[in-house]
Amino acid sequence: MKRVVQVLLLAAVAGLAFWLWTVFFPSPEKAIRSRLNALAKAVSFDAHGGLISQALNAESVGEFFTVDVDVEVTVPGFEGLSMHGRDEVQQAAMGARHRLTALKVEFVDMNVKLDPDGQGAKVNLTGNAKVPGEKEASAQEFNFILKKVDGKWLISRVETVKTLSFRSADFSLVADES
Amino acid sequence: MEPAATVARFPGWLRVVQIIVIGRNPKRTLIRAAVLGTVCFVFFKFFFFEHIVRQVRVEGNSMFPTYHDGTRNFVNKLAYRHSDPKRGDVVAIRMAGEHEMLLKRIVGLPGETVAFANGRLLINGEEIEEPYLKHHSPAPDMKPVTLKPREYYVIGDNRMMSEQGRIDRDRIVGRIIL
Numbered sequence: 042m043k044r045v046v047q048v049l050l051l052a053a054v055a056g057l058a059f060w061l062w063t064v065f066f067p068s069p070e071k072a073i074r075s076r077l078n079a080l081a082k083a084v085s086f087d088a089h090g091g092l093i094s095q096a097l098n099a100e101s102v103g104e105f106f107t108v109d110v111d112v113e114v115t116v117p118g119f120e121g122l123s124m125h126g127r128d129e130v131q132q133a134a135m136g137a138r139h140r141l142t143a144l145k146v147e148f149v150d151m152n153v154k155l156d157p158d159g160q161g162a163k164v165n166l167t168g169n170a171k172v173p174g175e176k177e178a179s180a181q182e183f184n185f186i187l188k189k190v191d192g193k194w195l196i197s198r199v200e201t202v203k204t205l206s207f208r209s210a211d212f213s214l215v216a217d218e219s
Numbered sequence: 220m221e222p223a224a225t226v227a228r229f230p231g232w233l234r235v236v237q238i239i240v241i242g243r244n245p246k247r248t249l250i251r252a253a254v255l256g257t258v259c260f261v262f263f264k265f266f267f268f269e270h271i272v273r274q275v276r277v278e279g280n281s282m283f284p285t286y287h288d289g290t291r292n293f294v295n296k297l298a299y300r301h302s303d304p305k306r307g308d309v310v311a312i313r314m315a316g317e318h319e320m321l322l323k324r325i326v327g328l329p330g331e332t333v334a335f336a337n338g339r340l341l342i343n344g345e346e347i348e349e350p351y352l353k354h355h356s357p358a359p360d361m362k363p364v365t366l367k368p369r370e371y372y373v374i375g376d377n378r379m380m381s382e383q384g385r386i387d388r389d390r391i392v393g394r395i396i397l
Binding site: 149150151152165166167169180181182183202203204205 | 312314315316317318319321323373382383384385386390
């Protein structure tokens, strides 16, 4: 019985040590996931935030991107959005705070694929944006390209993935002649 | 002897009910129930609702009036294990993963040429009846699209509002149950 308790205690200590190791030295995949979750949090804002805190919050969004980031986003029902550079991303984040009262962004199903050299990664994920008060949330699939710069994972490209290979050129709305 | 004493406290038919409900040995029954409950929880949570049936909540109106916003449903993930998806099937389509999925109806099968003219579905140039539509919502006109060997054409039943397009077979998670 004493031996069993010793073995159980040893297993518990080993488990705790492993957990602490993963907390203090996360794998690149885990570091990227938590970085993107932090981005989703930074992009989100609520109606109660003051102007200064919202401006600071919008500025912090830029910290997640490389200086020369490319963003090419097309969401069904909205105009395509194309941005180049960290400043434009920050301005867009600030603009969103002016246009909307609140926004909640969430990233789910993050599939991280590391480059062989470990200095870059491609993440395929689903982004979910919800404007409080509006019933429907908007979900869209994205690809994020990240680079490791000075030990930090920064986003160098964002593009939408067309889950349904919808091609606008295939469509033509016909006017009702009746 | 203790359990028997417990049972003896209830005379007559109550004792029979007690034996049926909690057994002759309540302590042992409690352990059995706890073990059974844990096994059931683990089975349903980590196996049944992950690999066999997935519970989903419909969001949005692209499948209206067949499926209403906010209703709950289930996806049979084994539906296409031994057979191919058929025209008229309502399927769940994964985005980056299975947390957010699209709910659409299959209208075009691999190798077929799909088009919409005057709100009607054309397959290989011939108009197809769609008995599964509860009320006819005309789709925007679309030039013919020929599907590749593993491609399906999907659209929502609320055709003026729904996204549509080609999807690869690998994206189909399963068929909706109810």
